Amino acid sequence: MAHLESPAPAATVPELVETAAERFGERPFLRLGGVTRDYAATRTAAAGMAGALAARGCRPGDRVAALMSNRIELVDLILGCAWLGAVAVPLNTALVGGSLRHALDVAQPPFLYGEAPLVARARSVGYRGTAWVVGDADAPRAGAAEPVAAGQVRPGDTAAVLFTSGTTGPSRGVRCPQAQFAWWGLAVSEALRLTADDVLYSCLPLFHTNAVNMLAQAMTVGASCVLDGRFSASRYWSRVAEAEATVVYLLGAMVPMLLARPPGPGDRAHRVRRGLSPATPGPAWGPFRERFGVTLVDGFGSTETNLVIGATPEESRPGLMGTVRPGFAARVVDETLAPVPDGTAGELLVRSDREHAFATGYLGHPPEPAGAWRRTGDRVVREPDGWFRFVDRIKDVIRRRGENISSHEVESAVRSHPAVVEVAAFPVPSELAEDEVMVAVVPRPGRVLDPAELARHCARELPAFAVPRYIEAVPALPLTETGKVRKSALRERGVTVGTWDRAAAAPVASVTSVTSGGRPPGP
Incomplete structure (x- = not known):
């Protein structure tokens, strides 16, 4: 397969959308909630949503929070904000009470767009900004406004704020620059060996970096993608088959949950051959491939970074994350941040040689220096041959x-x-x-x-x-x-x-x- 050319270091989301529309035109890009969009229509939708936001007073740099499930309005909002130069802040729809108040207090969005019950929930915890409800006449819609030209955005400008999961403490808002999404698209599409013939399937939410970056991967190579609702172990393979997917995206407990289901005729009644599945337990790899016919690909990335370490379908080792990907660097250190020998557990530090491939820091904190080593909070081991093995979260x-x-x-x-x-x-x-x-x-x-x-x-x-x-x-x-x-x-x-x-x-x-x-x- 031909090596994919790297995008220009000045890549932005509007450039990614424009280039994909020019290259792939009427090829299908996205299926979501009964809506099918090709690449050309996606560019029009992004420009139209940007126009709708601008007509309602949204300006470059303004934050627009979103509280909605996976739906076409959320995709339009994310792309439309990036097109305009505004900042999309998709929030976890499970947030309630103090956790929702915390996210809104950190983000301070003057605008919020969401489904009616979720907007009401935001109001109940004190949100007082401008709120739009999906489906209301005054809500911004991609097809109800004059498309506008892409804003004069720079690669280091924040395109979105994505909140961390908050599994070990209060969630933090990560400032994700425009170029970070383009680099995600390139890095993962190369690792997964994606082509224009692939159909990508995810049921992960769009407030998570994995699902958002699947869109960038598709744009990089001209693939189609299908976004679904919540994960269901009992219906997973039937949904995958309906999508005609060739590549899937899995996280966390999904692999053991799928393996725990009783075997059935749907286990192999699909086209999937590859799956991105970070941190999958090593002993699950063989049984998963044997039963479902899917080769899992591991890797290390986070909302704050990119695919720094990863494997490929032809070079994967159960229980190991992979090797350092082009354009990135990694080292393992002790408590004093001194490097440790191969085979010794320590904290993983990562660095990017690609401009703006990492997040610029957290809301409320100073920007991270470009090119600096970033602490990950993960304990890993670097094997003598350069492969990395995850040991634990340091806090765990x-x-x-x-x-x-x-x-x-x-x-x-x-x-x-x-x-x-x-x-x-x-x-x-x-x-x-x-x-x-x-x-x-x-x-x-x-x-x-x-x-x-x-x-x-x-x-x-x-x-x-x-x-x-x-x-x-x-x-x-x-x-x-x-x-x-x-x-x-x-x-x-x-x-x-x-x-x-x-x-x-x-x-x-x-x-x-x-x-x-x-x-x-x-x-």
């Missing part, structure tokens, strides 16, 4: 009896038990100071989970200090809207009356400083 490291324990490694051991579908490992306070290891386990349907037997299984897979003391079966793990486990919720809940204690070999009521109670984990 469990400290017990003077030993650092990787929750990721504990989860891998627990997940290898045949009665387990999914697991989350996290620290709870110990009577002896530091932490104890606790796991919340989702049993496989039709299997009975014996905590004592699971503990013995872990003792064969882990060093003694890492074997979980506390085990609790739960119906489901608390997840964010993008499939990440909300470990903060599990830590807050802690040991409950239903928790099995290996030290006592019986359920315990509570542990000092740990919130107890019989409620199931959840948001």
Whole structure:
């Protein structure tokens, strides 16, 4: 396959949209909610939405928050804001109360566009700016305004603010520049070996970088993309087949959940051959490919960065993230930020040689220096051959009896038990100071989970200090809207009356400083 040419360093979203329209014209670009758009119509829609926003007083640099599910109005808003030079702020539709108030306080958007119940929710927490409701006569629409010429935007200008998941603390608004989306499109399309013949499918929300950047990947090569609603394990492959997808995008607990479903005729009744699936447990790769015919591709990227480390369909290793991608650099360091030898766990630092390929920082914080090393908060190991292996989020490291324990490694051991579908490992306070290891386990349907037997299984897979003391079966793990486990919720809940204690070999009521109670984990 011919190597894709890199876009000019001055790339912006309007340039990406314009170039794609000129190259691919009437080729289908997007299917979403019963609407089908080709590339030429997408350019017209972006220019039209920009005109509609401008007619309602929106100016370059203004922030426009969005509270809506995956729908064509949200795509138009994101592209229209970038076209005008305004800033789209798509918010998690699950935000309520204090979490929604926090996001709005951080973003300070003078405009908000959303579905009626969500706009009402924003009003209820104190939003006082201009609000438009989807479907109302005064709401901006791409087809109801005169298209305008693209604004004089620069590659470093903020195109969107995307909020982090908030799995380890309050969510933060990431300033994503115009060029970052073009570089995402190039980096991932190259890694996945995308072509104009591909159909990309995602059911991830548009307030997440993964779904937004799928649009940029399609524009880079002329592929088609299909955006769906929420993830459903029971309907996933039928939806993929209906979309005629060749490439899928998976996150978090999706792979184990799909594998936990009973085998059926739909497992291979589709065209998918590749899937981008960061942080998929290594033992799941083989069974997933054998059952569904899909090769998973791993990689490291974040809202703040880009696809810095990644694999390809022909060069993938189960459990490893990949190697450093062209235009980026990575190193592993200790607590003093000094490099550590290959094979030693440390924090991952990343850097970009591509101008404006990384976010410029967080709202309320000074801009990050261009070309500077960025801390990721991830513990990784660089193997001698240059492949990187994820160990843990640094905040998820469990400290017990003077030993650092990787929750990721504990989860891998627990997940290898045949009665387990999914697991989350996290620290709870110990009577002896530091932490104890606790796991919340989702049993496989039709299997009975014996905590004592699971503990013995872990003792064969882990060093003694890492074997979980506390085990609790739960119906489901608390997840964010993008499939990440909300470990903060599990830590807050802690040991409950239903928790099995290996030290006592019986359920315990509570542990000092740990919130107890019989409620199931959840948001």
